[in-house]
Amino acid sequence: MKKISGANAFIEALRCEGVKHVFGYPGGAVLDIFDAIMDAEDIEFILSRHEQGAVHAADGYARASGKVGVCLVTSGPGATNTVTGIATAYMDSIPMVVFTGQVPTHLIGNDAFQEADIVGITRPCTKHNYLVKNISDLARVVKEAFYIARTGRSGPVLVDLPKDVMKDTIFFKYPDNVVMDSYCPTYKGHPGQIKRIVNLILKSRKPVIYAGGGVVHANASKVLVDFARSMNLPVTTTLMGLGAFPSDDPLSLGMLGMHGTYAANMAVTHTDCLVAIGSRFDDRVTGKIDEFAPKAKIIHIDIDPTSISKNVKVDLPVVGDSRMVLQGMLSQVKDAGDEVKVLLKGIKPWLKRIDAWKKEQPLRYSKGKAIKPQYVVEMIDRLTPDDTIISTEVGQNQMWTAQFYKFNEPRLFLTSGGLGTMGYGFPAAIGAQVAFPGRTVIDIAGDGSIQMNIQELATVVQYRLPVKVMILNNGYLGMVRQWQALFYNKRYSHTSLEISPDYIKLAEAYGAEGIRVTEPSEVEGAIKQALAIEGPVFVDFIVESEEDVYPMVPAGAPINNMLLV
Amino acid sequence: MRHAISVLVDNEAGVLSRVIGLFSGRGFNIESLSVAPTLDPAKSMMVITTSGNEQVLEQIKKQLNKLINVIKVVDFVGKEFVEREMILIKVKAKEETRAEVLRIADIFRAKVVDVSSSSYTLALTGDKRKLEGFIEILHPIGIIDFIRTGTVIMEREMHGRRKLKV
Ligand SMILES: Cc1ncc(C[n+]2csc(CCOP(=O)(O)OP(=O)(O)O)c2C)c(N)n1
Ligand SMILES: [Mg+2]
Numbered sequence: 223m224k225k226i227s228g229a230n231a232f233i234e235a236l237r238c239e240g241v242k243h244v245f246g247y248p249g250g251a252v253l254d255i256f257d258a259i260m261d262a263e264d265i266e267f268i269l270s271r272h273e274q275g276a277v278h279a280a281d282g283y284a285r286a287s288g289k290v291g292v293c294l295v296t297s298g299p300g301a302t303n304t305v306t307g308i309a310t311a312y313m314d315s316i317p318m319v320v321f322t323g324q325v326p327t328h329l330i331g332n333d334a335f336q337e338a339d340i341v342g343i344t345r346p347c348t349k350h351n352y353l354v355k356n357i358s359d360l361a362r363v364v365k366e367a368f369y370i371a372r373t374g375r376s377g378p379v380l381v382d383l384p385k386d387v388m389k390d391t392i393f394f395k396y397p398d399n400v401v402m403d404s405y406c407p408t409y410k411g412h413p414g415q416i417k418r419i420v421n422l423i424l425k426s427r428k429p430v431i432y433a434g435g436g437v438v439h440a441n442a443s444k445v446l447v448d449f450a451r452s453m454n455l456p457v458t459t460t461l462m463g464l465g466a467f468p469s470d471d472p473l474s475l476g477m478l479g480m481h482g483t484y485a486a487n488m489a490v491t492h493t494d495c496l497v498a499i500g501s502r503f504d505d506r507v508t509g510k511i512d513e514f515a516p517k518a519k520i521i522h523i524d525i526d527p528t529s530i531s532k533n534v535k536v537d538l539p540v541v542g543d544s545r546m547v548l549q550g551m552l553s554q555v556k557d558a559g560d561e562v563k564v565l566l567k568g569i570k571p572w573l574k575r576i577d578a579w580k581k582e583q584p585l586r587y588s589k590g591k592a593i594k595p596q597y598v599v600e601m602i603d604r605l606t607p608d609d610t611i612i613s614t615e616v617g618q619n620q621m622w623t624a625q626f627y628k629f630n631e632p633r634l635f636l637t638s639g640g641l642g643t644m645g646y647g648f649p650a651a652i653g654a655q656v657a658f659p660g661r662t663v664i665d666i667a668g669d670g671s672i673q674m675n676i677q678e679l680a681t682v683v684q685y686r687l688p689v690k691v692m693i694l695n696n697g698y699l700g701m702v703r704q705w706q707a708l709f710y711n712k713r714y715s716h717t718s719l720e721i722s723p724d725y726i727k728l729a730e731a732y733g734a735e736g737i738r739v740t741e742p743s744e745v746e747g748a749i750k751q752a753l754a755i756e757g758p759v760f761v762d763f764i765v766e767s768e769e770d771v772y773p774m775v776p777a778g779a780p781i782n783n784m785l786l787v
Numbered sequence: 788m789r790h791a792i793s794v795l796v797d798n799e800a801g802v803l804s805r806v807i808g809l810f811s812g813r814g815f816n817i818e819s820l821s822v823a824p825t826l827d828p829a830k831s832m833m834v835i836t837t838s839g840n841e842q843v844l845e846q847i848k849k850q851l852n853k854l855i856n857v858i859k860v861v862d863f864v865g866k867e868f869v870e871r872e873m874i875l876i877k878v879k880a881k882e883e884t885r886a887e888v889l890r891i892a893d894i895f896r897a898k899v900v901d902v903s904s905s906s907y908t909l910a911l912t913g914d915k916r917k918l919e920g921f922i923e924i925l926h927p928i929g930i931i932d933f934i935r936t937g938t939v940i941m942e943r944e945m946h947g948r949r950k951l952k953v
Contacts, residue, residue, distance in 0.1 A: 341801065346808055350855040353800075370855060404797065404858045528849040 228357050228388040229254035232321075233262050235364040238396040241265060241292050243283060243656055245276040249296020250336060251323025254388040259294075268656060268685060271677035273300050275649040277307025278675070281316050282650030285636045286611055287657040288441065290317045290371050297323040298336030301382075302343065306643060308378050309347040313640025314462060315439060317376035319367045326386040327355055341382050349377030357390040362397055369400045374407025375526040376439055407525060411542030411550060419497070419521050419538055420554040423453060424561045426495030426519070428572040431455050432478065432507075435462030435639065436500015436524060438632045442545035443467065446499065449548050452555045454566055456576055458486035460501050461620075462639040465629035475576065476585070479507040480775045481621045484583035484784060487775070489576055490515050491782040498522045500544040503533040504640070513780035523547045583773070585625050586787055592766040593742050595619070595694040598749075599626040602664065602692060605749050610662040611654045613637065613647040615671030617701035619694045621771045623666045645674025648691060652678060655687040662690070662753065669695040669722055676723075679732040682758040690752050691760045693725060696767045704770045708785070729760040736760045789818070789838045791870065791940050794851055795859040798824055798831040802856045806833060809850045815839055819872070819937035830858065836915075836938050867943040870914045873936045875900065876922070877908045879929035888928060895921050906931060 226234070232255055236244070245268045248256045259267055270276035273295045280291030291311075295304055301322040311318045325334040330353075341353045350370050352363045360383075367379040423429050437446055437459075443466045450457050450473055457467040458475040467474055478486035490496065496518040501507070508514040511533060522529075522536040523544060530539040540547055555562060587596040599622050602612075612627055613636035614620040620637055629635050636654060638646040651665040665672075672693055682689050694700075703717040726736030735755055739748040739762065752759045773784040796802045803822060810817050818836045825832050837844070851860045863870075880888050885907075892899060892909050895917070901908035911921055915938065922933065 342804070345801070345805060346812060402855070405855050526853070528846065528853055532846060 223393050225391040226394050227254065227258070228360060228383075228390050228392065229258040231357070231360055231392055231394045232364070232383065232388065233258045233265070234394050235361055235396060236265060236292070237262075239290070239364070239368045243268060244292045244294050245270060245279040245283070245653065246294035247273050247276055247296065247300055249300045249323060251297035251325060251385050252294065252383070252388075254385065255294065255323070255383070266656075268652075268681065270649065271680050272675065273303035274307050274645065275652070275675050275678045275681065277304045277318075277320060278310065278643075278646050278649035279653035279656070280318050280320070281307060281311045281646075282613060282636050282653030283657045284311075284316050284318055284653070285650070286633055286654035288633065289657070290319055290368055291653065293318065293320045295320070295322055296336070297325055297340075298338045301338050301340035305343060305347065308344055308380065310638050310641045310643045310646060311378040312347045312349070314435060314638065315376050316378065317371040318378040319371050320378060320380045322380060322382050324353065324382045324384040327384045328386070330384065340380065344380050347378075348380045349375075351380040351382070353382040354384065354387055357387050357392045360387065360392070361395060365397050366400055366402065370405065374405075408527075408541045409525070409543040409546055411523065411540040411547035413550065415538065415540045416547060416550040417554055419523075419540065420551055420558065422519055422521060422538060423455070423495055423497065424558060424565050427568050428493045429453075429455050429495040429497065429569065430475070430489050430493040431457040431497045431499060432460070432490065432501055433457060433463045433466050433499045434460040434501025437463055437466040437544050438500075440500060440525070440544040441632075442500070442543075442548055443632045445545055445548040445552060447471070449552045449555070452552060453562060454569060454573065455497070456489060456573065458482070458490065460504070460507055460639070461624055461637060463501065464624060464635045465632040468630040469628040470630055475580075477624055479781065480509065480777075481625065481771050481773065482781070483580075483585060483625075484773055484786065485576055485579040487773070487781040487784060488579045491780070493518045496520050498524075499548070500524060502529045505533075508533065509775045509779055509781040509783070583786060587769070588787065590766055593739065593745060593763055595696065595763070595765040595769055596622050596626050597742065598692065598694060598745055598763050598765065599623055599666065601745050601749055602666065603627045605746070605753065606662055606664065610634065610664060611636065611651070611658065613651040613654065613663070613665045615647040615665070615667045616642045616644045617668045617671060617699065618696070618704065618769070618771050619666050619668040619671070619700075621701070622694070625771075627666075644668075644671035648672060648675050648689070649678050651689045651691075652681055652687055655689050656685070663688075664690045664692055667691055667693045668700060669693055669697065669719055670699045673722070676728070679729065679734055679758070683733040687758060688756060689758050691758075692749075692752075693760065693762050694765050695722075695725070695762050696765050696769065697722070698767060700769075701771070703768070707768070707770065708774075709776070725760050725762040729758075734758040734760060736762065738762045738764070740764045788841070788864065789836060790844060791834060791836045791863045791868075791938055792848065793861045793863070793940060794833040794835065794857055795825070796831050796833060797856040797858070798829055799856065802831070803833070805854050805856060806851065809847050809854075810835075810837065813843055813847065815843065815847065819935070821937035821939055834938055834940050861942070863940055863942070867945060868940050869943055870938055870940045871912055872915060872918055872938045873910060873912045874918050874921070874933055875908060875910050876925065876933035877906050877931040878925050879931060880905060880907045884928050888925070891924055897921065
């Protein structure tokens with residue numbers, strides 16, 4: 223065996239982790255790594271045009287594929303540019319490892335050129351982070367970083383790599399195991415608690431399942447569907463949980479919360495047994511917390527003990543992996559026999575009531591002369607294949623997509639839920655397209671958000687990534703304008719985007735294609751045309767400028783207090 | 788309620804700031820803090836005393852457990868424990884009060900660790916109540932300055948003892 227450089231050892235470590243794609247941007251502190259990566263033909267490097275783009279792409283790659291996303295950037299400004307992307311991944315529990323260059327160890331703390339204390343800066347927004355001060359720690363740290371990122375409640379991990387450590391040499395050996403006495407997530411739920419959950423549901427008459435992103439992360443959708451159907455339990459999901467339960471299933475209530483469906487919010491308000499699975503009672507979901515599920519016994523299944531009883535008092539908690547706990551619950555149901563029949567009979571009136579709510583106030587919008595953004599989303603849904611991956615930006619575009627695009631499978635919907643990061647959708651779509659080159663990938667965008675990472679147009683053209691960007695161009699920072707309209711007397715303070723680029727010319731300037739759509743009658747044709755184009759396309763839908771998202775629960779109000787169309 | 792929490796952590800750079808960040812991130816004040824390596828030099832024990840909203844504290848304890856470098860968290864509320872803290876206190880010692888200061892030091896079993904023509908510096912070990920009593924008594928005589936180490940705490944070994952009923 224021969225000694226190899228830290229940079230080569232780093233590449234070897236990535237290989238040992240099975241990494242096939244790295245998103246990033248070079249710079250002085252990582253020159254050695256970039257030199258080494260040039261020879262690594264089995265690892266494809268995707269050069270973004272801004273480090274934020276690289277992190278969101280790694281994030282989108284992870285969400286779509288379930289694998290750990292990998293990002294590599296330089297020290298100082300390269301590292302600080304990743305912070306928003308790391309915080310975005312942290313809030314949504316996305317497995318990701320971000321490698322940052324660092325100045326040589328003897329200069330750390332000296333305000334050296336392009337030095338930033340990125341470990342200090344990202345401490346509160348990573349699951350864990352490391353500074354590798356010694357080459358002998360490198361392999362172990364990389365191993366631990368990937369392990370921590372993908373296990374337990376998954377999340378981003380940052381590893382800071384000083385330049386001299388990358389130049390140092392070592393006999394490379396990748397550890398076989400991770401040995402950490404301070405980190406051991408619980409996967410298997412407590413069997414007694416699992417039994418009690420099923421008994422509690424069996425005794426209920428108005429049960430509802432409230433499923434979140436944890437179901438997607440745990441790959442628990444199939445067993446969730448089996449479990450819900452075994453007892454005829456209606457299911458509402460959070461924004462992050464969309465796709466975890468098929469939208470077109472009769473038991474589906476759609477999304478709950480601030481822009482949730484009437485049926486979902488009413489069901490949660492009246493339920494006597496709320497089964498929360500991989501969801502965390504976020505304020506956008508619960509509205510006024512004291513009046514959230516006020517009549518219910520609350521069951522909470524979560525891999526993260528800190529999520530339990532954080533916002534609401536839980537009657538029956540279980541710490542564990544959603545999939546394993548649901549499997550346990552399902553086998554309990556199979557043993558329950560007659561009691562299930564009693565339940566199935568007993569909840570009929572409840573299911574009827576839910577159906578009535580669905581019919582009374584379905585998601586809807588009024589037709590008009592201008593293009594309605596909801597209509598564009600509906601048409602995209604109708605015209606795209608079942609395995610299409612949809613990302614969104616943040617704002618009204620995001621909420622309309624959540625409401626009007628019917629997700630029937632997990633990992634098809636990529637959106638920044640917890641942090642609400644404008645500029646997320648386009649790079650995330652890039653990551654998803656890299657993971658699945660053959661599938662249709664669409665970013666449903668707002669005209670404000672798309673400008674936040676528009677430079678990534680160069681990336682899609684360079685790597686021939688046929689991402690389709692559908693801009694719902696309302697000329698406003700629409701969601702903020704909506705709040706100003708409803709709660710600030712229509713005083714539109716700095717939310718009108720008076721100047722925007724000509725998106726067609728812009729796309730063309732980068733070597734992509736652009737289509738503009740101004741009439742409702744052209745919407746269908748334009749979407750078909752965009753889908754037929756082999757390369758990346760921007761479609762600029764000039765939509766109704768002051769359309770609002772409904773239903774809407776005003777911030778801090780109980781969720782049955784909805785403003786309706 | 789006052790809580791004394793011990794946190795066993797990996798003895799490495801940055802761990803203290805991870806732990807403290809959980810308190811500061813929730814606007815929680817730490818009343819005292821002490822950190823030092825343990826019998827196993829690869830690990831450090833931190834003792835944090837704090838008080839505040841019980842629900843938030845419950846969250847902080849869960850979050851502490853979640854930190855990768857944290858091995859064990861113990862909240863001593865409701866436990867049998869021994870607790871000690873040390874104080875160095877500098878008091879004015881004029882002609883007419885010198886004897887009085889020494890008498891008080893003697894009663895509390897404090898040690899005189901430094902003397903000048905106008906002051907005594909005393910060292911005292913005890914629990915929080917004893918230290919605060921000492922400060923209170925010396926106050927009228929004139930405290931120039933003091934410094935405290937923060938609490939250290941250890942669970943009592945109850946094995947082989949009878950619990951006395953009071
Ligand atoms: C980085 C960032 N800055 C500010 C906000 C606040 N914000 C939320 S929605 C929104 C408007 C988004 O406008 P646009 O992308 O045009 O979407 P629309 O709501 O019009 O569909 C803003 C400014 C945010 N979420 N993220
Ligand atoms: Mg807009």
